[in-house]
Amino acid sequence: MTSEESGKILQFLPFSSVISSSFWHKLTQMKIDVYALSDEPVDITGYYTNQSASSRLPACLNVDYSSFENHHASVVGRNGILCQGLLQNTNTFEAFKDINKQAAINKCGEQIWNDILSGAALLNPSLLTRFLLLTFADLKKYQFYYWFAFPTLVFPSKIILDEEPKELDKVLTKDELHQLQQAYDQYKATCGQSAFLVEKNPDLGFKCHPLKELANLKNTTWVGFCDPSSLPTNPGWPLRNLLALIAYHHKERLAGLSVLCWRDEVRDGQRRIGSSLLIEIKDVVYPTENETNPKCLGWEKNERGKLGARMVNLSNSMDPERLANSAVDLNLKLMKWRLLPELNLDIVQNTKCLLLGAGTLGCYVARTLMAWGVRHITFIDNGRVSYSNPVRQSLYTFKDCINGGQPKAESAANCLREIFPGMISLGIDLRIPMPGHYVTDAEEIEKDVQLLADAINEHDVVFLLTDTRESRWLPSMLSAYLGKLVINAALGFDTYLVMRHGQREPWNPGQVQSEKSKGVMRGALVGRQLGCYFCNDVVAPGDSTKDRTLDQQCTVTRPGISLIASGLAVELMVSVLQHPEGGNASAEISTAAMTTVQQHQQEPDNKEISGSPLGVVPHSIRGFLHRHQQVLPATEAFYNCTACSPLVIKRYAEEGYAFLSEVFNNPDCLEQVSGLADLHKDIASIEDWDYPEESEESND
């Protein structure tokens, strides 16, 4: 008769995994921001406690957001026992399924076995309680597939008992319990390991020692370990590898060994260690295979009691707005995984954009900005939604047109929040004062100017998307004065212009002299040397809306043009923002650039001057749908520009609204201030001269 037949085989309570949802949120973040495409296993930590003996809870191994940190806060806070884990998060569900589970757990078993062989586990028994966590995070759906393993070596293969484990308060007196507790506390304070030795000295009572002392302690009665189990008959999983360690190093002492399954809870304000178990090992059985590499097992069963993965769907339990927020972020961050790791999404997300015009361009620009993660968008428009708008202006629907139409700026801002509740969007119903549009109510207009100036000042990028040339003058001038980045888009019937204005430093009175430059620059133009929308003009903007026929009143365009121009306008902004020089980024031009504007001939394919991870950062993009042609002209700032020249800005800086009022009522004054009038005189006086044709400039 074998001892097996005469005794009882000891059964161990396996760990049950407990995953805090904070773990998944943190994993999501790590996957997006840190791991990206990598599916290499990473170290994480988990913990268990031995503090719930009377709760009859399963033996929980917990992971949470701290599992990704070196210092696992939950372990310290809850007096838990730290466990080393290995997380392997696959990129696809296929890979998750395809991982060789036996190989994975064997590898971990080998590691434990090696730590036993080397004696490392004797010095640090926490090396014995490892876990594996295999995951696939479907971040699009907030579904997480996972499978835990708690590897345990089948060595010995069986532990045989003579009698049932006994609860400690049935073995020790109250005094003895108290004494043991003190001995343990003393040990824990100095050593802190989850496995220990308990020496019972007839004279001195109990004393605890580190595990490594086993060979030296002949009087040792018990081997103790912090036991996650709360069953009155069974110890928890960690004992298995602990017994393997003892079996390897002290095989001779295993039969007859007493094991203390240390359970240490506080119940009703009272510390209780009496639920700890004492187990007397009668005999052990070893596997028949070679001992040099014991078998390893320990994959957790799922909720159906099968060896298999589990899935948790967090989408239903999460706040929908937060879900939307993460989903939008995720989509953007995916760009960084493989394609553009150097992309700085925060710069884009934190950019405040002011859209002047909430029409076809304004709507599509806002949508493209949102797709790029921009959260702060303000519209300025003074129109109302009309019946022809919704099919072209993508933030409005039929219901916005009824009864005279909703105000556009406000409707557009509301729509952005309906699309994505995280938007900080505002609509300002404001008519932009314009040169040549005679001012009747000066006080009102002065207020409007202030409102516009404040709005520009509070934003980082100003988009000019209005439908007249002259409505772009004031914001162009104010943006130059305030040193803001301006992105300008304008449509023809089947042509488009998308450009950035040369971005200057905010105005300071000293700059007039230093910036005067009239000649063509050599080499690339940096951002602050680039022109604005008005730099090609040799006449001041005036009232162009009077006397326009119906087809001139609205922008009659091929519908596809506005999508193309809006897409390019936002991509140009993002390219500028991603450039290390920002608005001062050098302008790149195409070889096929127009010949009627001043050009700086460069071949981008030959000479890489772009510093933006998104590619070339042109000054302007002109497209011609009729021929599917696109050119990238760059033009220098014009010293006599009516909008951005230091002469004009200086006048505004000095006189403020008084100057503007003059401009609104008499745009010719701009030609005086900017020096254009003198230029006209000069040109008139040389009119009859014979000068070469190529010096002509075409007025845009």
Next chain:
Amino acid sequence: MTSEESGKILQFLPFSSVISSSFWHKLTQMKIDVYALSDEPVDITGYYTNQSASSRLPACLNVDYSSFENHHASVVGRNGILCQGLLQNTNTFEAFKDINKQAAINKCGEQIWNDILSGAALLNPSLLTRFLLLTFADLKKYQFYYWFAFPTLVFPSKIILDEEPKELDKVLTKDELHQLQQAYDQYKATCGQSAFLVEKNPDLGFKCHPLKELANLKNTTWVGFCDPSSLPTNPGWPLRNLLALIAYHHKERLAGLSVLCWRDEVRDGQRRIGSSLLIEIKDVVYPTENETNPKCLGWEKNERGKLGARMVNLSNSMDPERLANSAVDLNLKLMKWRLLPELNLDIVQNTKCLLLGAGTLGCYVARTLMAWGVRHITFIDNGRVSYSNPVRQSLYTFKDCINGGQPKAESAANCLREIFPGMISLGIDLRIPMPGHYVTDAEEIEKDVQLLADAINEHDVVFLLTDTRESRWLPSMLSAYLGKLVINAALGFDTYLVMRHGQREPWNPGQVQSEKSKGVMRGALVGRQLGCYFCNDVVAPGDSTKDRTLDQQCTVTRPGISLIASGLAVELMVSVLQHPEGGNASAEISTAAMTTVQQHQQEPDNKEISGSPLGVVPHSIRGFLHRHQQVLPATEAFYNCTACSPLVIKRYAEEGYAFLSEVFNNPDCLEQVSGLADLHKDIASIEDWDYPEESEESND
């Protein structure tokens, strides 16, 4: 004492204009479709009646939708009196205001005077009752500014009466009234003019004669005219020019002339002419100025009693859906006024579009189609709206994402109708069966195939906008089989491909032999020779979704790209539709086209091969945002193409679903059917040969 002092001066009741809203709708249509930019005066007609004597209504001159027709239906229907009018509709409000009103009415007065001088008005007295209508139609706001003139010659300048006009039933007996009525009816039946003579023959009673008989009828007692006035004391406006006619031709008979103001109504089922007035002219005063060109007046006063224009705002009274319809139409038709008169908008509007995929591309393509006036859009998609969608997919909002998300196809279709109620939009929740996606439920899949085939058959243009290559195979093949135009758009991170598939005739079994051509064509490729999305492939499409990482599962793209590609896709479709050859239009390419695909070198700037009013109609457009480059490669249909080759189509035509089922489960069979497998063998056998590099083909 002058006769003026001894008598009463006759006052005439001016016309009051009455404009049916149908007039404005018709004017809107004429302006948009016919007049366009022209503001030349055009002939219209109006009418008045003499049938409301007892109603005490003003003397109405009516215009309505029939005013633009030669045959004025309302005149005939209501027994009205036709008036010739001249409509001048200006292009701008400024022009409306600036028209010289006096000059305009003088011109019309001259015309009347000339008709008097020439005697034409004697033969046709309706030449005397002319009107002018000056309008400005603000078609964007449905506001119509207008001003009527009823030109009347101040000749004589005064008509003096001895006594008040008398009502006819106070002058004639009942019998005489009856007799007069019969005489008038007889006259009207044969002559029908609004002015006439009434001869009272002591024997024969009353007889009516045309006006031209005045000289011959010595016994003439009365000059009659159909009188729009219902006042018991005053005749209507038409009498003034009638008296001018008589004053010129029969000046001697004016003093003492009896005028019959003919009022002819049916009241309570009884015909009544007794309210007609009889006026005895005592004397006349002529203007002191020269008689050769009498003064003309007659501009209508507005509702405030001032000489000035009126405005009617129809937007509030119109059905909002109809307003939206017209507004959308207007915006498109404005293109035809100046820019593209040859544009055929009906072709576009009547095109039924099937969009496969309701994601980023699907949403923007649908919006661009709507802006072009397309009314019939169907989506096929089997996804649900997820939280990351709305910021990129422009037909969804946050609310569509909650609780697992709405089905995309249906949501997108609903949104189109919210944007524009005139849309005929449908969403079909269908997963497109794909090669290599193993079929588990064959019956279900067969139904899906049939549903897809039916949908393609019922539409004119199929857009391929899905996110995998293999989901495009079945619709590509079916569209080739059914001879539909296919527009394909696909995105990379910062690249895009927009192409049309070569459009064939619907399949007929005879075409296999005739279309076999392997060599490079010389000259431009016409539409049916062009390749499809799969023509560059040398392997069959298979399951590409298995094993894709998160950033490969969704299309990670620069957000601007999808707007650009969607805009181009729709513009390409419209360019094809506008081309006289339609889908068979020759493909044009750019000079900078890619060098890795088979090309047909042509220089569009030198050789105009486009027949589309919208410009070049390329086969494909490939764009690279990184460099802002765009090329227009054209590639020939590949005889061994897995999607569009006659070999594959033939198999489908012969075997139907049995063939497809084989393809879904084993895409390699496509390589057998298409002959690709043999090609592979051929290539393998010549692998070691030394062949020139340029014959290599790069797999797209």
